[in-house]
Amino acid sequence: EPEVTQTPSHQVTQMGQEVILRCVPISNHLYFYWYRQILGQKVEFLVSFYNNEISEKSEIFDDQFSVERPDGSNFTLKIRSTKLEDSAMYFCASSLQDTQYFGPGTRLTVL
């Protein structure tokens, strides 16, 4: 059964550095999402993406964040200048219609 994959599984970075989190959605899916989960808190929506543009974004998704689908398979989340409070699990998801399928997550630790 096809699955969403994410790399790396764990990323450690220094405050102020740029990070790129990568996702490979399920191949025939059309809609892509990023969520995050700060330790001990709920899973929060960041952004959705369809037809090469952002469909919806949350208040969390400020100018420090950007998403891109650079080729036919990858979907990336870039954080330009990481802050301590960006430390979280970042989940990518994809959907063909209304059911979203999640990747295993990338744990981002900002020091």
Added chain:
Amino acid sequence: AQRVTQPEKLLSVFKGAPVELKCNYSYSGSPELFWYVQYSRQRLQLLLRHISRESIKGFTADLNKGETSFHLKKPFAQEEDSAMYYCALRAPTGTASKLTFGTGTRLQVTL
């Protein structure tokens, strides 16, 4: 605004006992409701969606619009049911619309 409330952080039951994981929502309209499960060290997996009206792994959930609830139930808990369970809501405003999650309930099934 849409909101999902899961009042219990932890629910501990004995094997063979009935399980009810509570979920209440707030949404001005007819939302779509989902239950996702996360087993230890695994990704979020879809367990149930209310529009499917199906039973998965013995679990069922009924949408009660009057009480704005979508409680997850199973008549006889099994050890392998131990996991984090997340209730999620999706506004039917478009295919790429976000999921809003509750804080999750950890189900612990003991012998």
